[in-house]
Amino acid sequence: MNDRILLAHGSGSKLSHDLIEKILTPPINNAILSRMDDSAVFELSGKLAFTTDSYVVNPIFFPGGNIGRLAVCGTVNDLSMSGAKPLYISLALIIEEGLEIDELRKIVESVRETAEEAGVQIVTGDTKVVNRGKADRLFINTAGIGVISAGLDISGSNAREGDKIILSGGIGEHGMAVMSQREGLQFRLPVVSDCAPLNKLVSEMLAVSSNIHSLRDPTRGGLASTLNEFAGQSGVGITIEEDKIPIHDGVRGACELLGLDPLYIANEGKLVAAVAPEDAQKVLSAMRMNKYAGQAAVIGEVTGERKGRVVLKTRIGSSRILDMPTGEILPRIC
Amino acid sequence: MRFIDEFRDVGLAQKLAQKITGISHKPARLMEFCGGHTVAIMRNGIRQLLPDNIEMLSGPGCPVCVTANRDIDKAIALASLPDVTITTFGDMLKVPGSYSSLQKARAEGGDIRIVYSTQDALQIARENTQQSVIFIGIGFETTAPTIAAAVLQAEKENLKNFFVLCQLKMTPPAMKAILDLGEVNLNGIICPGHVSAIIGTRSYESYARDYGIACVVAGFEPVDILQAIEMLIVQIENNNPQVEIAYTRGVKPEGNLKALELMHSVFDVAGASWRGIGDIPNSGFKLKEKYVRFDADEEFDVEIPPVKEAPGCRCGEVLRGIIRPTECKLFRKLCVPENPIGPCMVSSEGTCAAYYQYGDFDE
Known part of the structure; x- marks a missing residue:
């Protein structure tokens, strides 16, 4: 495999499949993701919380983390702040042509590590590659679903005098x-x-x-x-x-x-x-x-x-x- | 944090505030010249600790704010030239000129880059030898030595594509101009800390002697400022105006001789145009003949459209200490940091921006 991301990695070709199957999926795989269907399918009941966020941090590696850890934490935290227990996360990558594959590996490894720490599963994902200069190395979008215990109502509107x-x-x-x-x-x-x-x-x-x-x-x-x-x-x-x-x-x-x-x-x-x-x-x-x-x-x-x-x-x-x-x-x- | 926490000590601050209240009987109008002081006063809520007979006015000590429209228009015009890269401190980017701002010029395709120091600008010049790299040199005596050093460095390296648009200004002539205008009856001035670290305190002596105004150089922490106010009030109550230094850990009466030497080896004193005050002779700097090849004013010929002031903007009066930002009809309504009408709303040290950000507690 080449050591940098090529436009062809996002083209749906054999190269795309290789990228997904060899680099992206193995670290984060689980029973729902591994079905490789068009959507993640699972059962849930009760009150749900649903959130999404995009990550465009520059630089993508910084002291204490990288864009991968950030993308998982951000969505896990948004769910948690509604009192939800985060369960499932989606992971969409927009990669600039030329990104080193080793860097991508490190970021996916951080995604795995952080998801594991938080106890959430990455159940669906997407990868796009854009021409050099059309993105800044790597953008990530994550969305997440969590469940809220019955009777719990946490909101920025609920602060009361004396709190x-x-x-x-x-x-x-x-x-x-x-x-x-x-x-x-x-x-x-x-x-x-x-x-x-x-x-x-x-x-x-x-x-x-x-x-x-x-x-x-x-x-x-x-x-x-x-x-x-x-x-x-x-x-x-x-x-x-x-x-x-x-x-x-x-x-x-x-x-x-x-x-x-x-x-x-x-x-x-x-x-x-x-x-x-x-x-x-x-x-x-x-x-x-x-x-x-x-x-x-x-x-x-x-x-x-x-x-x-x-x-x-x-x-x-x-x-x-x-x-x-x-x-x-x-x-x-x- | 050492050397910071001591100067934010609540016990010391309260003691000073009580002392000021105890000794201050006469009405006292004090002006802090420097934008850094304005921010520190607002951010720490110092005005709320002072008795009603002490009035604090903000002065023209924010270099971005006093940059004349024409000078901003010139920078914008330079940015539209082919093969020119403009380098500037970030605060300048959003300052509205007569018709546009550097930020808008950048959106329209101008190569305008924010730098943190003149060294960054030199580096851009080294890396882009095909481009003419112009540094927008604004600031007071604090910034001037660093720009002088950059010019000397460029000469040493024989950098042929580095230029300075010199809009540097000197503090004492502006203070004198405000006093001469006679619009604000000041009793005391909180003299700038960092400027004084460079130029020393001799220039202030005539304010005490000829205008009867108390002068104390202050540092930028709350205890520094309260101590300076206390010293000013003692002078005012005793009718004994003189120049004193509260910021002794930063300022010596003679200033920083090395920095002064550097500054005067590269610049000659020249006239400058101040927003809100107008042209003041001998209040700015110009590159010496020897360094004229670095002078963007000489090197580039640009056409500048007629200067236009924003209708209703009262930045000039704010800068002269005649009105508070809250007295301007545009403040908080049409003029907000996201869409500044005048420069005092742009710079992080602008008076209007400080009033906007830190609020007027009694408003």
């Missing part, structure tokens, strides 16, 4: 890891992406409390966006304490240097929860037992004041509005 806001750990790690890789910046304290599947964390939280009202993973737009979404959707105010928000020193340093605010930087392995006050400690203790939430902390609470807005109590004991991010993130010039 505690819990954050599962340090913010900004994914965004800064990708950015430092992309810009060739090297920091003494390396920043590693937090990219991780959070479904087990969520099920451990749900096991100790039936009063988790809202869950969301603060991806693009960071923590500030998620909190503003909760406040807007639920029609409540949220007050957050800046010095309670965990931030890895490497992220803080990199953000200081580049003039960025970690509150607006993307995460891929963190969640924010609005939890009834009486259950907050229980949920927090359960979270801290999980390897992806050892630094979980209560960072604020839902209030009845300034509805729809987020108030940040600053480190120096003042207060200000914490708004949605605006525009793209640009480096400062002086």
Whole structure:
């Protein structure tokens, strides 16, 4: 087999079949996928959650992960934030001609490893190859299906006055890891992406409390966006304490240097929860037992004041509005 | 994080705020010149800690914001030339000129690239010898030495395709111009931190002596700024205006002699055009005759359409400290970061952008 992806790998020819049968399928195979029919066929019952997301991260390999791990985590996490147990995932690849097959192997291996960790199966997929320059190495789309236990209702609209806001750990790690890789910046304290599947964390939280009202993973737009979404959707105010928000020193340093605010930087392995006050400690203790939430902390609470807005109590004991991010993130010039 | 957390200490900050409230009796109008200070003040909620008799005004210290429309139009015109690559700091990309922006010029096919430093621009020139690579040189005395170093490096390497569109500006003449306009009755100035690290504090002495204005150079952390405000209030209450440095870990009275030498070896002082203020003599830099071959103004002949200002935009008044962004009718309505009408809404250090992002708590 050639060591780079050719247009012919996407043409439906023998080469396509070879790619699918020798490279793509073996690591992730399972009983549903191996039937190789036009659709995955399976039975499910109850309330379902269904989500899709596309991944175009540049570079496709970054400290702490790659586009394959990201594509599985993103969809697993989106399902988990609705309280669903993720079960089945689709995997569609859009490959730019010229991608090294060894790189593709590494990415598929990450998909396998991450799916296995999350306990989900890749049950259907697709591969397309486009001309050089028509894509940036590799784009991935995943969709996922999960089941929601009877009686469970978790939504960004459900935050209530008095709820505690819990954050599962340090913010900004994914965004800064990708950015430092992309810009060739090297920091003494390396920043590693937090990219991780959070479904087990969520099920451990749900096991100790039936009063988790809202869950969301603060991806693009960071923590500030998620909190503003909760406040807007639920029609409540949220007050957050800046010095309670965990931030890895490497992220803080990199953000200081580049003039960025970690509150607006993307995460891929963190969640924010609005939890009834009486259950907050229980949920927090359960979270801290999980390897992806050892630094979980209560960072604020839902209030009845300034509805729809987020108030940040600053480190120096003042207060200000914490708004949605605006525009793209640009480096400062002086 | 060491050397940062100390300057964000809640105990120290609260103590300083209480002290300021205790000693401040006279009305005090303070201007922070630098956009970095504006952002730090808004982001940390410093204004909310001050008593009502202290008024904080924002000044013209954001290099993107004070770049005149004509200068932006020129950069856009250069971008449309064949075989030209424009390199620029990211903040410049979205700044609206009279008719377009560099961002739009890029969408229309202009080769415009964001760089993080002049070194990146040099590298692009080395790798693309068939292209003329023009660096949009905006900034104050903080940026000027790095551009000077790039010019010297280009000369050393005999790079024939590297040019600078020199729109650098000097801080003290703009401050003096604002004082001379007499529109804002200032009692004190929070003098810029990074600019002062380069130029020192001598230039500020006439503000204290001739205009009776208290001057304190501040760092950029909340405790730095509160300390500077406290020192200003002491001067104001005692009627004893002078130049002091609160940012002693960064600034020496004589400045950075090496950087100054570098800067003056490559640039001559020249007139410059400031948005909101107009032409100010001896307020900018121009490449010395010896380095004229790197000067994009000399090398490229472009036609610039007549300058047009956006109707209703009050950036000029914001930059002079006459109005707050919230007093502009366009603010938050027509003028938002996604669709900025004026430059103060574009730059991360622009006053309008800071008000938009960090909100006015009392609004």
